[in-house]
Amino acid sequence: MVAKVAPVPEGKLPGHESKLTPKPEWEPKYPGSGRLAGKVALITGADSGIGRAVAALFAREGANVAIAYLSEHDDAEETARIVEEEGSKAIFLSGDLGDPKFCEQVVAKTIKAFGQLDILVNNAGEQHPDQEIEDISDEQLQRTFQTNIFSMFYLVRAARPHLKKGAAIINCTSVVNYKGSEELLDYSSSKGAITAFTRSLSANLIEHGIRVNAVAPGPIWTPLNPCGGASKEKMKTFGKNTPMKRPGQPNEVAPSFLFLACDDASYMSGQVLHPNGGTIVNG
Template sequence: MTTMQDPRHQYPAPPYPQDDQNHPGTEAKMTPKADHGETSYKGSGRLAGRKALITGGDSGIGRAVAIAFAKEGADVVISYLSEDKDAQETIRLVQEAGQKGIAIAGDIQEEAHCKQLVKQTIDELGGLDILVINAAFQMAHDSFLDIPNDEFERTYRTNVFAMFYLCKAAVPVMPEGGSIINTASIQAYMPEPSILAYASTKAAIVNFSKGLAKEVIDKGIRVNVVAPGPVWTPLIPSTMPDDKVKTFGEDSYLGRAAQPVELSPIYVLLASQEASYITGMVYGATGGRPIG
């Protein structure tokens, strides 16, 4: 039985150390350490026999989802950009849970790589039942006028184009009962000017996912979105100013940032057969701040 706890004090709250990292950051340098469910998540076989592809699975929410899926009985392929040590740690944890785990490096900005990810998942695991599109790029600026054009394009290519490429490759080969889960953000609804490029991609993800859900339900595939609020991942100290890192999450009702493991049960639900009547929906996990 899970012990009842006051959610305000369940995990560390600000102020957080200002531990500068270069993008894309690494879990090893996070202070405090993030909880991905290494010991705290308890599985119950809800995804037994499923085959999943998770982008950005080396760290943060992606790692937590990979661990939860494995503990629920799924084999997992994770994609990542270049964070080899983090990716191998995720795979170690997936294998520790008794499931097959494979890490594939590469840049999802490229359509050819997205196609290869889907093909390799099917080749290695024997199918693709669950697609979690989670990898993202962001940078903070004092003004949108300071955003370099190439950085704006990179943000869209990583966050939006890759989603399009991956869905286009996956939908024709996914079985009836398959599930696509896209990661948006509270930023889709309450955009911060300092990360406007990122925020606007998250709005695009919500819109695309709702439209896609209408089409692919004819194939028996569900599409849903998770919209997190502040989550303690390497993306934060590697892309945000020190003062923002120090106070990250304090404006949530809980007064703190979420830990990645607090998001993974939503992905498990949306991937599972228990969510058979759920499609085209956005699930917020924002610590109380409203979406929609």
């Protein structure tokens, strides 16, 4: 018999975008063309970073957006304002996505607010740098997997009854799934699980007309790394080891999510896109 384990409390991550300098670039680069008109998207971690850029772009393309986030209320309110400025509707839902009950509530409140759910973006994540495997506590290991992969199971399980033919699920994995990271052992492992989950869930749902894909960003300028997700030493050269010699911006990643969410990707499932600054990976 497997013991039931309560979620481990969060630390200070992922951090506030409102306090970050310079500010990440989230603004969509092009006018919308109605590719998500009439759709409803639930986006986790949409208060800041990649999630905010995805919410802004989805809203510009016509989708109403449910914003699920941990506790950065000022950031979430700003994302909701951005969505509404694009002419779409937004709700924001605060809580621990490592808790299956909260995931059920997020889906239920999205359905109550909008009456449907067409796109699920599993973007929320956390990471904690450690030099040695002995430094990774049981609590940290469990916390990382709760947020990064367990939450995806919980949300898909809760959303599944509401996802109809033509729906899309997009998971956020990472370049470190493919090339590894010496100081992110638990995070990299959880991202590998996400890729396997994406491919397996695609096979499971494809006969129902539901597409499942993933995006594997490289180093992107979001609150996660500078607010404690990377060591101070790593932050000195953050993104400079990519072929493009710089970190990416959230609005350089969001179009990958849009492509996988809309009918442009109607013949794609079980795949991973790689906005990573030119790093070649097998994927």
